Amino acid sequence: AQSVTQPDIHITVSEGASLELRCNYSYGATPYLFWYVQSPGQGLQLLLKYFSGDTLVQGIKGFEAEFKRSQSSFNLRKPSVHWSDAAEYFCAVVVPSGTYKYIFGTGTRLKVLA
Amino acid sequence: DVKVTQSSRYLVKRTGEKVFLECVQDMDHENMFWYRQDPGLGLRLIYFSYDVKMKEKGDIPEGYSVSREKKERFSLILESASTNQTSMYLCASSPTPKGQYGYTFGSGTRLTVV
Numbered sequence: 256a257q258s259v260t261q262p263d264i265h266i267t268v269s270e271g272a273s274l275e276l277r278c279n280y281s282y283g284a285t286p287y288l289f290w291y292v293q294s295p296g297q298g299l300q301l302l303l304k305y306f307s308g309d310t311l312v313q314g315i316k317g318f319e320a321e322f323k324r325s326q327s328s329f330n331l332r333k334p335s336v337h338w339s340d341a342a343e344y345f346c347a348v349v350v351p352s353g354t355y356k357y358i359f360g361t362g363t364r365l366k367v368l369a
Numbered sequence: 370d371v372k373v374t375q376s377s378r379y380l381v382k383r384t385g386e387k388v389f390l391e392c393v394q395d396m397d398h399e400n401m402f403w404y405r406q407d408p409g410l411g412l413r414l415i416y417f418s419y420d421v422k423m424k425e426k427g428d429i430p431e432g433y434s435v436s437r438e439k440k441e442r443f444s445l446i447l448e449s450a451s452t453n454q455t456s457m458y459l460c461a462s463s464p465t466p467k468g469q470y471g472y473t474f475g476s477g478t479r480l481t482v483v
Contacts, residue, residue: 298373345412
């Protein structure tokens with residue numbers, strides 16, 4: 256069965272440090288790939304998406320993600336974290352066949368130290 | 370700014386009550402979704418709709434029903450609320466059924482059943 260794994264439940268970084276959040280998926284072909292962010296008490300906001308083309312994708316709020324087919328990964332990065340980036344981050348995939356089902360990871364909660 | 374609006378941010382209901390969660394989107398999207406979000410379990414799809422008066426069961430439809438009488442409105446109904454339905458409920462919409470452009474989420478309704 257298709258699945259999405261976010262290995263890190265919690266990550267803590269200092270403000271100004273770089274950030275990488277990991278996402279791995281299990282699917283034979285290339286799915287559609289997404290990262291969402293959820294601030295406390297809010298819904299999810301789309302950060303970026305990939306379904307074809309350049310494997311390095313730029314998103315909002317200074318985030319980027321790189322699709323690596325060989326590693327079945329779609330890791331989210333930001334060169335310099337701001338205190339306002341503290342939130343929960345969800346990776347999601349859509350299997351592009353059949354019902355086009357959305358599969359969400361269980362999330363990574365980011366804490367930013369001043 | 371396009372929006373998905375959920376009518377209540379917080380609700381407290383008693384066991385056995387009939388509960389209505391309302392969701393309205395202003396993007397003319399045909400596709401709408403209801404998820405529940407629980408710690409450690411991520412987002413789980415309850416129901417979705419690809420058109421007016423159309424509905425499909427998601428992964429956890431038991432104890433829920435939905436109504437889609439108008440394109441912009443998608444309601445989730447808990448026929449007889451139970452304590453295990455205490456959760457955060459998220460509504461989302463999408464311009465396409467395949468989801469390749471991502472979802473727009475509402476801010477969520479945190480429901481507590483006592």
